[in-house]
Amino acid sequence: MIQRFRFGTPIETCAVIEELSVTEGKLPFFDLTYSGETDDAISGLEFIYTLKDKDIVYGLGEQVRGINKRGWIYTSCNADDPHHHEDTKSLYGSHNFLLISGEKLFGVFFDYAGNITFDVGYTHRDTLRITPEDWNLDVYVITGESEKDIVKQFRKLIGRSYIAPKWAFGYGQSRWGYKDAKDIREVAAEYRKREIPLDSIYMDIDYMERYKDFTIDEEAFPAFEAFCAGMMEQGIHLVPIIDAGVKIEEGYDVYEEGVKNDYFCKDTKGKDFVGAVWPGRVHFPDFLKAETRKWFGEKYAFLLEKGVDGFWNDMNEPAIFYTEERLASVMERISELSKENLDVNSYFEFTGLVAGIGNNVGDYETFFHDMGGMKVPHSKVHNLYGYNMTKAAGEAFDRLSPEKRILMFSRSSYIGAHRYGGIWQGDNKSWWSHLLMNLQMMPSLNMAGFLYTGADVGGFGSDTTEDLMLRWLQLAVFTPLMRNHSSRGTREQELYRFDNCDACKRMIEIRYGLIPYLYSEYMKAVLADEMMFRPLSFDFTEDEDARGVEDQLFLGDELMITPVYTQNATGRYVYLPEEMMLVRMRSLMDYETEVLAAGHHYIKAELSELVFFIRKDKAIPLGAAAMNTEKLDVSTLKLLGYDGAEYDLYEDDGFTKKYDIDSCTRKIVS
Numbered sequence: 001m002i003q004r005f006r007f008g009t010p011i012e013t014c015a016v017i018e019e020l021s022v023t024e025g026k027l028p029f030f031d032l033t034y035s036g037e038t039d040d041a042i043s044g045l046e047f048i049y050t051l052k053d054k055d056i057v058y059g060l061g062e063q064v065r066g067i068n069k070r071g072w073i074y075t076s077c078n079a080d081d082p083h084h085h086e087d088t089k090s091l092y093g094s095h096n097f098l099l100i101s102g103e104k105l106f107g108v109f110f111d112y113a114g115n116i117t118f119d120v121g122y123t124h125r126d127t128l129r130i131t132p133e134d135w136n137l138d139v140y141v142i143t144g145e146s147e148k149d150i151v152k153q154f155r156k157l158i159g160r161s162y163i164a165p166k167w168a169f170g171y172g173q174s175r176w177g178y179k180d181a182k183d184i185r186e187v188a189a190e191y192r193k194r195e196i197p198l199d200s201i202y203m204d205i206d207y208m209e210r211y212k213d214f215t216i217d218e219e220a221f222p223a224f225e226a227f228c229a230g231m232m233e234q235g236i237h238l239v240p241i242i243d244a245g246v247k248i249e250e251g252y253d254v255y256e257e258g259v260k261n262d263y264f265c266k267d268t269k270g271k272d273f274v275g276a277v278w279p280g281r282v283h284f285p286d287f288l289k290a291e292t293r294k295w296f297g298e299k300y301a302f303l304l305e306k307g308v309d310g311f312w313n314d315m316n317e318p319a320i321f322y323t324e325e326r327l328a329s330v331m332e333r334i335s336e337l338s339k340e341n342l343d344v345n346s347y348f349e350f351t352g353l354v355a356g357i358g359n360n361v362g363d364y365e366t367f368f369h370d371m372g373g374m375k376v377p378h379s380k381v382h383n384l385y386g387y388n389m390t391k392a393a394g395e396a397f398d399r400l401s402p403e404k405r406i407l408m409f410s411r412s413s414y415i416g417a418h419r420y421g422g423i424w425q426g427d428n429k430s431w432w433s434h435l436l437m438n439l440q441m442m443p444s445l446n447m448a449g450f451l452y453t454g455a456d457v458g459g460f461g462s463d464t465t466e467d468l469m470l471r472w473l474q475l476a477v478f479t480p481l482m483r484n485h486s487s488r489g490t491r492e493q494e495l496y497r498f499d500n501c502d503a504c505k506r507m508i509e510i511r512y513g514l515i516p517y518l519y520s521e522y523m524k525a526v527l528a529d530e531m532m533f534r535p536l537s538f539d540f541t542e543d544e545d546a547r548g549v550e551d552q553l554f555l556g557d558e559l560m561i562t563p564v565y566t567q568n569a570t571g572r573y574v575y576l577p578e579e580m581m582l583v584r585m586r587s588l589m590d591y592e593t594e595v596l597a598a599g600h601h602y603i604k605a606e607l608s609e610l611v612f613f614i615r616k617d618k619a620i621p622l623g624a625a626a627m628n629t630e631k632l633d634v635s636t637l638k639l640l641g642y643d644g645a646e647y648d649l650y651e652d653d654g655f656t657k658k659y660d661i662d663s664c665t666r667k668i669v670s
């Protein structure tokens with residue numbers, strides 16, 4: 001059952017697709033408590049729920065820390081934070097859905113476009129305290145018979161998740177630093193020479209002419225259409241980036257059209273707001289305005305017409321390097337400070353001033369959106385910005401490419417964006433802790449509707465190591481998005497750069513062998529509003545040990561994934577809530593299996609060994625590798641798992657929008 005409660009006059013987010021009538025009366029489960037921290041009785045209100053010792057709080061989508069969110073405080077305020085770590089409070093997306101399991105079981109969605117804080121037992125271990133910035137929001141409370149049931153009801157409420165083309169399940173290579181067609185051709189050639197499967201190469205901001213959206217640097221990428229076709233002949237899709245900010249430059253059509261038609265956000269004086277990102281000064285399209293979305297969305301045609309069929313939307317929190325006003329005031333203060341003998345206070349003031357220039361939340365109060373004629377400060381709808389950029393693209397793809405699926409994933413998001421694209425997990429680091437975080441985020445993102453997702457494999461910032469890359473691949477073989485991406489200035493991390501390239505190659509081959517299964521599970525999850533990745537406790541709700549597991553996940557109904565995420569470890573502890581079959585795989589041809597009894601085990605896993613489990617009486621289809629997804633042969637799948645088990649394989653053409661569970665499912669028997 002879902003109940004909707006309304007406080008004040010909320011701003012429409014379009015997160016929910018079903019129009020539920022508002023329930024009058026008291027919100028169940030929560031107390032509305034006045035914190036006494038402010039003089040204003042309304043803004044001092046908070047939602048309070050008392051947690052029992054064993055209660056688990058799942059959810060919050062893209063956030064730091066574990067599967068169980070207890071013990072930390074999180075804020076939904078979409079942030080460009082390439083240096084995030086354990087004590088970060090906001091990442092790139094806002095996914096205000098929680099699922100509380102323990103003494104009571106319920107889900108709750110705070111549909112609220114502004115900043116909202118979730119103190120999940122941080123201040124007081126037994127108190128869940130939720131504080132929106134103002135009291136204009138809808139709250140949906142969902143009860144049901146199980147965790148899975150509640151998530152399913154929620155997912156139905158927010159609408160079917162975006163469906164990526166099948167080629168987007170292939171391996172992708174990316175780096176911020178491929179500066180021209182030659183660099184990209186070289187990457188393709190290196191992969192093909194070594195016969196490492198590859199479906200896509202990503203094009204970062206360098207492909208554009210002076211970082212202008214919907215342009216191509218003709219010198220770096222002459223005859224782009226032919227270049228794109230040439231890549232496609234090799235079975236490689238080019239996937240360009242699109243940024244939120246539009247460069248201010250006379251003669252640049254996107255800029256000029258935007259100014260002429262009032263498509264940009266306005267400043268306090270009603271002029272087009274100016275911020276700075278990669279190209280220097282930019283205007284930000286007002287994606288909350290339908291006309292702007294239509295206009296911007298149709299700009300993707302510029303690249304679609306050249307043969308591109310996938311994009312990633314970036315810097316759409318939006319990231320702002322500086323505003324002129326802030327820069328000027330900081331410069332002024334720094335010039336004053338430069339005359340001083342900096343002591344502990346003035347030195348920290350100085351470093352704080354410099355660090356606070358970029359992505360300063362204060363800047364969100366200085367520009368405005370036009371929502372149906374109403375002038376709304378950005379700070380009130382901040383978390384909807386990236387979502388609406390992706391919506392602009394998604395809606396346009398339905399018009400521009402009604403038959404064929406276009407790959408789309410975004411950095412910033414809000415619930416609702418999941419209907420238009422996937423997301424990647426933002427600018428992580430080449431850290432072992434971020435490998436674990438990649439795993440821990442999968443179920444919470446699935447709860448929020450984001451099924452096409454994954455992290456930058458190997459880590460985006462800082463220098464990766466070849467063992468980290470190999471271990472990361474051993475997780476990423478299972479995630480729908482499997483893209484190796486890194487920042488300029490870091491160690492190059494294309495797989496052929498490493499001495500252990502052969503072991504990496506075998507992991508990619510395993511991925512391709514698994515694609516029939518992964519794609520099938522992804523499609524089943526999308527079409528049934530279910531999760532592809534689940535915490536163990538979702539299936540073993542009463543099992544105390546399963547409820548505490550933070551580093552293993554179920555994938556579909558057949559697999560349990562158990563990656564190694566610790567440097568130099570040659571194995572790991574696993575918990576089996578029931579008997580399962582361990583698979584230790586070095587390559588598609590070289591693996592062994594062993595049935596292990598329920599309980600705690602230490603399993604060996606040398607660096608080049610992928611370890612995972614097949615659940616009791618289950619089997620998964622396994623195919624042969626191929627150089628790209630198009631060449632996968634699904635007619636010769638064999639079953640890996642328990643004798644006599646069968647598998648229902650969902651399989652469609654992978655690129656049209658004709659999805660149908662009944663006509664596309666067939667039984668694989670051994």
Ligand code: GLC
Pocket residue numbers: 082175176204205241314315411426427485486487
């Ligand atoms: C942002 C993106 C990253 C990209 C970079 C340059 O940091 O998150 O993926 O490589 O911008 O465009």
